[in-house]
Amino acid sequence: MTDYAPLTLHVPEPAVRPGGTPDFSSVGVPRAGSVARPEVNADPESIRDLAYSIIRVLNRDGKAIGPWGGLLSDEELLEGLRHMMILRTFDARMLMAQRQGKTSFYMQHMGEEAVSCAFRKALLPGDMNFPTYRQAGLLIAAGYSLGDMMCQIYSNERDPLKGRQMPVLYSSKEDGFFSLSGNLATQYIQAVGWAMASAIKNDTKIAAAWIGDGATAESDFHAALVFASTYKAPVVLNIVNNQWAISTFQGIARGGSGTFAARGLGFGIPALRVDGNDYLAVHAVAKWAAERARRNLGPTLIEYVTYRVGAHSTSDDPSAYRPKTESDAWPLGDPVIRLKNHLITIGAWSDERHKQAEAEVLDTVITAQKEAESHGTLHAGGKPSVRDMFEDVYAEMPPHLRWQRQQAGV
Amino acid sequence: MTDYAPLTLHVPEPAVRPGGTPDFSSVGVPRAGSVARPEVNADPESIRDLAYSIIRVLNRDGKAIGPWGGLLSDEELLEGLRHMMILRTFDARMLMAQRQGKTSFYMQHMGEEAVSCAFRKALLPGDMNFPTYRQAGLLIAAGYSLGDMMCQIYSNERDPLKGRQMPVLYSSKEDGFFSLSGNLATQYIQAVGWAMASAIKNDTKIAAAWIGDGATAESDFHAALVFASTYKAPVVLNIVNNQWAISTFQGIARGGSGTFAARGLGFGIPALRVDGNDYLAVHAVAKWAAERARRNLGPTLIEYVTYRVGAHSTSDDPSAYRPKTESDAWPLGDPVIRLKNHLITIGAWSDERHKQAEAEVLDTVITAQKEAESHGTLHAGGKPSVRDMFEDVYAEMPPHLRWQRQQAGV
């Protein structure tokens, strides 16, 4: 009866699988400095192109060029380099600690260090991040104690979260780092609510929401965009596109859209894409978006184009689903090396000083680690108490929990 | 410490409230015939403008003009007119029946008749709609029995749903009308799943999803767009923008975006806006989208720009939140009158024949109503049995339900 050919299901597939040759030719990488920098109050509809390009500052020669550069002093850049080095070293040590059984689980940032480290420097005291598990740079760049982070990972007697949370699900109100839940996307809308609260109270604080490429598919992402768009909430909506969601390549979440940033367009929310491995570019875009929020101009959506070099977590083995050498082919390079090279290019740094800094950073991290381990690790030494398990379910313990605690004999 | 002015919360507000003078100047209405008609396989990115315009065929003089016209024969148009007249008359009678206590609740379509009636004619047997409560035109244009609709509304002994569902939550598999749940947006993604199933089975059937402007804010809307975009599902995603969601004007759901159609752009889904009060335009756009689906080109998003002339439901009183005369100011006119005038203009119809048709339609509806009422109304006459209450929870009744039915004494 019908003239139509049978339908078929389209299932997106990454360019290569294990055994194949990595290919990132589909990631169009524009020249550094080539993307214009609009005014923060530009009409969102007039800057739609920004959702389809990539804002970049550092070029191949290590030079900072174009309208998004020039915001940071040498000292600030050196500090940024140090934060990224600390984060990388921290990751390495904690991965090792996990292998040694000192904790059950860890998640690293390799390749994505610039995103959270550079973003954090665009915030002011009182601002609040609603992070995912891959933004520890927000804490490190805020000066949060490495030891406290480790105590959380070890769930020891000094764990600020009393052993209640899995490793890396930090929380630090003081440092503008909201308690991480582990459920994807749920906190994106909370960030919008927090930002709305600031507006309701006529304060000046802003919020930053964080999500991965894969998690943008979650429905709470929509809730967040709807609310942010309607109430013009002072929030920066960050999408860290590191190309993978555990074993699933970004095309499964992205579907037929060109980019993740494009998701903002249907909401009239300015949407930018930025080279996530370029400390300067990340910082510049973050500043721009934060400025919009502070000036009551509403939300901004930022897609950070980066690459998850390591495994999803210590429970994951990426060689099962992507070529082992894929990260070498990643066209945007390594964020630490790129910033290092830039600093050397501008004469503010040298290979020697970098080596020395590496040693110093390692020393700092190891010192913190020793101190943290003196308070216990997951299966050895000091631990949070069983009584702690019953506390903080409510502000005041209700009778049935008191009875249960008693039954537990504690 | 900060130089920034205090933030404030932006809460969108309709142009006018009760007592004010209706103002629809913000609804930019382009000339009929002015919007181009791309090929169905056009690159979605190349036709983004369609999400910001309004496709119209019938002009003020009752002429059908431009590239989206000319698809329907006079007979088909006359049939369409008849469907809309039946729907309007059906609504009027059922509203009255509700006031008479023959049912507890009713929801009418006044002003939106063209949307569902014209859309239905773009479908083929086997296709499936996942409607909301305001698309009874899908049933009427499919030739579903008016009497069965009424028996559902009356929850009488002939109610095809055995009294289990509130009025107007119809279901007719044969007529491509999926069981309505009453929860907003949940069925949008089900339509996508149904369409995926057709593709998985290499069939040729397509699905149509339906949602209101207000309900696009629901998170399942996102789920649907993500899945439709990723798997290029053969589905038409319909948004009926009738300007109101109960008491809430469309700006609350739409936020900072220009249009609802624009929501599709971030997914790479072709998005069109159409004059929802123009039977010819609705049908043409529906055809275009259905053709895309059938040719395995994937989903299309359509925003129908229309106006809810009546109350949200019989439980609602719109005079509390919008000017009483707002509907008179609606710039896209009345769908029945516009099609009638067109048919007169082209010489296929006359005022006289229209009057006669009105009488015939009324007669048809009243006849159906009498027959339906002979099987009972909500509080009088035949009703579904109490035993029916326990059936169909599962295919086979499990022991605990058998026990409960026994306890109920039936």
Added chain:
Amino acid sequence: MPRKTMIEAIRDAMDVMMDRDDNVVVFGEDVGFFGGVFRGTQGLQAKYGKSRCFDTPINESGIVGAAVGMAAYGLRPCVEIQFADYMYPAYDQIVSEAARLRYRSNGQFTCPLVVRMPTGGGISGGQTHSQSPEALFTHVSGLKTVVPSNPSDAKGLLIAAIEDPDPVIFLEPKRLYNGPFDGHHDRPITPWSKHELGEVPNGHYVVPPGKAIVRRQGAALTLLAYGTMVHVGMAAVAETGVDAEIIDLRTLLPLDLETIEASVRKTGRCVIIHEATRTSGFGAELSALVQETCFYHLETPVRRVTGWDTPYPYAQEWDYFPGPARVGRALLETMEQ
């Protein structure tokens, strides 16, 4: 004392709290300009402005999710879900987020949030305007769950809920908004203006969560009820003449087990009634608790009278609803055993 309907009492509670505390904000679908489909927030936007009381997009997850963020900021959001039947999209935010924020952050962040929702049947609402999902909340550690049965309690409990430092699920039996409906759907309803529990004190007062109240003293049997079923229970007791002690639980979690225990130890018999479906309803927990704490005092099995294990039907509503006849039968059977 002024008499108020239950919805007026609820509105009054929000009014009192918005007046006392700038941090109290109220929002939800149709809640702003219109004042809510049940008019629970009528007048609040006009009085307190659009940034304290406003309409939201139709997204229940967004409503609660945004409220969690606001609560963490320091506000005290009191949000409305239009019908409890529509809370499921928000369930993740309630269970995974609101309920656990204090715990997982070790008290760094807290969530003083109230989620109001009209609940229960009796209004010809069918499957999507009639549900009683309380057991889905009582299973979740970190939540408190409240179900008032009259205007006076409703106001005091809602004020307490708004002042509570933790998330409170506030279930409003919508069939009680206008009067103490006792399940006799074919009789005219007594308005609250003719009922002493319609007397609602002005200004600020608190009905503490976690405290049940004995609505009727009795020696023969303990009847546990909450919300609409309190009134159904009263009717059944009046009609059967069974000398039941009727306990209105008011708060399901934390539960006032002490009051329950004292009564059952005295009467030796217990009937539990609720509108929700039977299996895994809150009645199961009550039955288990009564049995655990009063086993040696029980003369007959603890009995449950509940909605049937079917979706809430539309036309067969009064066959589904556990009305005074069914409750009365259970009372008599329990006495005869």
Added chain:
Amino acid sequence: MPRKTMIEAIRDAMDVMMDRDDNVVVFGEDVGFFGGVFRGTQGLQAKYGKSRCFDTPINESGIVGAAVGMAAYGLRPCVEIQFADYMYPAYDQIVSEAARLRYRSNGQFTCPLVVRMPTGGGISGGQTHSQSPEALFTHVSGLKTVVPSNPSDAKGLLIAAIEDPDPVIFLEPKRLYNGPFDGHHDRPITPWSKHELGEVPNGHYVVPPGKAIVRRQGAALTLLAYGTMVHVGMAAVAETGVDAEIIDLRTLLPLDLETIEASVRKTGRCVIIHEATRTSGFGAELSALVQETCFYHLETPVRRVTGWDTPYPYAQEWDYFPGPARVGRALLETMEQ
């Protein structure tokens, strides 16, 4: 007979059904190319192609919502939620849609859908990889809820679930994937290859839903358990020497009340154990039912041993988990009473 781990048995069930019936499709997060984070679907995409087994975007509501549409079309989707803790976003689709489709359409549309989800604790998973939400499903009319305790049952029950004309929630105690974990977390685990219930017949066979099984005959007490807790119960019985009859419920809804009743009437004592939090857990329903049906046979109160009413903690997991020591104590106390 070949021995298989529980996850292999589950995969085998899907393999058998995909082979027999073209309408069976399998999808979820990381389910396609990778074969699932627990490898439950490994090899299925390679064998049956990308349109029968595929990766989905991370959207649980989308996964179940799409599956409802597919099921209505005539397919038999068997979908995976990566962890039961992440099912909440899909809860609305499960409760409001899948569970009620047959009912509200008077059988015009049906929903033969299986939602698989790894459940339960014991893997250092903290709040978001350890939950046991079964009671949130048993309260919902229209759903069936299944919890296997071993590879042999898992395969037969999953095949039955896929063949079932109605939606089935299939909860997989993930701590059992590799062996019959009995709560002694400090001891090495026996692999399924060394356990007779690791014997999994080849090909198609069915373990009918709604049928419990007596794992151990006993005269002194009835122990009701499911999933991991079956093995914990076995260990506790072995260690205390209490002659308990251990019933593995296997299906929570529909429940095999007959088997339970017969046992409790015989023993006069009953202990119920589960991992989920206590209040409004499925143990409450079991306790209520046992009490309702066996009141006059009960010599001691029905007792529950469960997870505490806190979020599932990370470091204190073994203080939270109702292990053999706690279960054993309850057995002894029940016998002493």
